[in-house]
Amino acid sequence: MERGTLSTRHLPGAGPSIPASVLRFIASRILQAVPTLFVLITVTFFMLRAVPGGPFSAEKAVTPEVLRNLEAHYGLDKPLFEQYTAYLGSLLRGDLGPSFKYPNRTVNEIIAQKLPVSLEMGAWALLVALVFGLTFGIVASLRPNTALDYIPSAVSMIGICLPTFVLGPLLVLLFAITLGWFNASGWYGPSDRVLPAITLGGVYAAYIARLTRGGMREILSQDFIRTARAKGASEARVILRHALKGGLLPVISFLGPAMAGIISGSFVIETIFQIPGLGREFVNSAFNRDYTLVTGTVILYAVLIIGFNLLVDIVVVWLDPRLRHQH
Amino acid sequence: MSLWQDAWHRLCRNRLALFGGVTLVVLAVACLVGPWLMSTGYQEQNLQLGASPPSAEHWLGTDVLGRDMLARILYGGRISLAVGLCATFVSLTIGIVWGAVAGFFGGKLDAVMMRIVDILYALPFTIFVILLMVFSDAIAKQYNLGATWNLLILFAAIGAVEWLTMARIVRGQIMALRRQEFIEAAFSLGLSRRRIIFRHMLPNILGPVIVYTTLTIPAVMLLEAFLSFLGLGVQPPMSSWGSLIKEGADKMEEYPWLLIFPGTIFSLTLFSLNFLGDGLRDALDVRASKD
Numbered sequence: 001m002e003r004g005t006l007s008t009r010h011l012p013g014a015g016p017s018i019p020a021s022v023l024r025f026i027a028s029r030i031l032q033a034v035p036t037l038f039v040l041i042t043v044t045f046f047m048l049r050a051v052p053g054g055p056f057s058a059e060k061a062v063t064p065e066v067l068r069n070l071e072a073h074y075g076l077d078k079p080l081f082e083q084y085t086a087y088l089g090s091l092l093r094g095d096l097g098p099s100f101k102y103p104n105r106t107v108n109e110i111i112a113q114k115l116p117v118s119l120e121m122g123a124w125a126l127l128v129a130l131v132f133g134l135t136f137g138i139v140a141s142l143r144p145n146t147a148l149d150y151i152p153s154a155v156s157m158i159g160i161c162l163p164t165f166v167l168g169p170l171l172v173l174l175f176a177i178t179l180g181w182f183n184a185s186g187w188y189g190p191s192d193r194v195l196p197a198i199t200l201g202g203v204y205a206a207y208i209a210r211l212t213r214g215g216m217r218e219i220l221s222q223d224f225i226r227t228a229r230a231k232g233a234s235e236a237r238v239i240l241r242h243a244l245k246g247g248l249l250p251v252i253s254f255l256g257p258a259m260a261g262i263i264s265g266s267f268v269i270e271t272i273f274q275i276p277g278l279g280r281e282f283v284n285s286a287f288n289r290d291y292t293l294v295t296g297t298v299i300l301y302a303v304l305i306i307g308f309n310l311l312v313d314i315v316v317v318w319l320d321p322r323l324r325h326q327h
Numbered sequence: 328m329s330l331w332q333d334a335w336h337r338l339c340r341n342r343l344a345l346f347g348g349v350t351l352v353v354l355a356v357a358c359l360v361g362p363w364l365m366s367t368g369y370q371e372q373n374l375q376l377g378a379s380p381p382s383a384e385h386w387l388g389t390d391v392l393g394r395d396m397l398a399r400i401l402y403g404g405r406i407s408l409a410v411g412l413c414a415t416f417v418s419l420t421i422g423i424v425w426g427a428v429a430g431f432f433g434g435k436l437d438a439v440m441m442r443i444v445d446i447l448y449a450l451p452f453t454i455f456v457i458l459l460m461v462f463s464d465a466i467a468k469q470y471n472l473g474a475t476w477n478l479l480i481l482f483a484a485i486g487a488v489e490w491l492t493m494a495r496i497v498r499g500q501i502m503a504l505r506r507q508e509f510i511e512a513a514f515s516l517g518l519s520r521r522r523i524i525f526r527h528m529l530p531n532i533l534g535p536v537i538v539y540t541t542l543t544i545p546a547v548m549l550l551e552a553f554l555s556f557l558g559l560g561v562q563p564p565m566s567s568w569g570s571l572i573k574e575g576a577d578k579m580e581e582y583p584w585l586l587i588f589p590g591t592i593f594s595l596t597l598f599s600l601n602f603l604g605d606g607l608r609d610a611l612d613v614r615a616s617k618d
Binding site for chain 2: 163
């Protein structure tokens with residue numbers, strides 16, 4: 001890989017034209033996502049149907065007759081393959097089917113009700129991760145081997161090693177129960193957003209700080225930065241206009257995995273803080289064997305994660321002229 | 328000085344890594360030997376005592392059923408460390424074989440195998456492991472399989488999702504080795520492929536494999552604790568650090584020590600493993616080994 005080709009001409013604002021190779025790359029990534037999703041839907045569907053004991057077996061009061069009626073109502077008496085094709089068909093229409101556990105409610109309705117809560121929490125967490133991670137990472141990269149570098153590095157190591165399910169309860173113990181600053185659980189006022197966002201975003205803030213520091217150190221040591229300084233550009237301009245774009249590439253690549261991590265983190269966080277979001281609903285539905293709700297949620301999560309990863313890949317290729325030549 | 332002696336000296340100079348290694352040895356020995364030396368068993372209840380804070384009798388206090396927390400933490404540590412080691416071993420085996428085959432044979436086979444790795448990378452795996460655990464739980468209930476079955480599935484499920492990075496690393500290393508002259512010499516001497524792979528190639532990729540294994544163990548233990556916290560991992564009467572943390576988090580308002588001690592021990596273990604892994608990476612000089 002040639003280092004010298006990283007020019008400062010291709011700034012995002014200048015709008016470089018998208019070469020055909022990048023379009024091909026995007027198309028191939030979309031084509032790759034389709035079979036991935038298909039495999040995921042199929043495996044999830046058959047795995048849950050193979051579970052012994054149907055969704056109604058737990059309700060002992062149900063007579064065999066009622067059970068048959070219930071199964072007929074939800075189409076569970078049909079051959080498995082027919083159920084599968086019917087499900088695929090309704091999926092294509094964007095219909096995730098009825099819920100087995102909540103009578104008279106569809107999976108679409110449940111998701112529409114619960115997802116916004118989880119999205120809001122995820123957005124706060126991401127904000128925490130970016131604000132703290134970028135700030136500490138950039139500061140550390142500008143003052144290497146000083147206290148401003150060592151202290152955030154040590155703290156971020158703690159952040160990486162402290163799991164959310166330890167950090168969350170500890171924060172509740174300290175700030176909610178002992179100090180009484182926040183509610184221990186619930187999702188009502190704005191102050192209820194603070195502890196979940198810090199718990200969930202903390203780990204990613206730590207990772208982002210490390211990645212930012214590494215990326216910025218590498219970029220700041222390159223020739224074009226020396227050139228910019230030699231031309232008399234102010235330090236702020238060197239960092240904001242020249243270094244940041246390249247230095248933040250590792251962070252942007254990391255946002256894909258971070259998104260997946262925030263989704264699975266939401267299962268734990270929503271349990272700890274009793275937040276009525278989709279994460280808690282997903283874990284409950286897995287315990288309740290609510291087939292359609294589990295499958296629907298898994299598909300939704302997969303679409304979100306795969307879509308976000310795709311977006312991140314495109315942004316990275318767009319920002320890094322070196323990669324544009326490779327693809 | 329051999330490569331390994333050199334690496335050992337460099338590791339010993341890294342204080343954090345040394346601290347990590349010593350802590351791990353102490354913890355592992357304590358978990359292994361401790362339960363035999365203690366007078367109280369981890370299941371021994373004392374309902375009259377109930378939950379009590381740390382005392383001379385019970386160093387880390389007792390839980391609501393009056394069980395000694397130190398005994399429970401040491402016993403839970405056995406399970407957590409066992410899951411960490413076994414699941415890592417599963418992922419190590421899959422990853423090395425997959426990566427070595429792809430890297431050694433190259434061409435179309437390599438393209439197909441690595442494309443599969445790419446696709447798997449994009450899947451939301453934690454969610455998939457949750458499904459697998461629910462599935463295995465239902466099967467265990469149906470056929471009256473005990474907690475051992477659950478543990479085996481846990482090894483397999485976690486091992487099956489953590490091998491991808493190892494496969495990529497091994498493939499990259501093997502591909503680089505294939506171009507080396509001593510491998511060419513081995514081929515021209517007419518050595519069998521198996522002998523070339525196992526005798527000449529694998530010893531040369533040991534460095535990155537050791538480093539990445541050390542870093543996989545905490546990832547695996549974290550996933551186990553995550554599942555146990557959600558109630559999907561290790562099932563009672565067994566307990567792991569994850570399930571102890573879960574119990575502690577439920578009762579922390581009245582009995583904070585139930586959360587603080589298992590949480591601290593678990594985090595300390597993760598710290599130590601990560602420090603040791605980072606130290607090994609520097610000592611063995613493994614840089615940018617991903618692809």
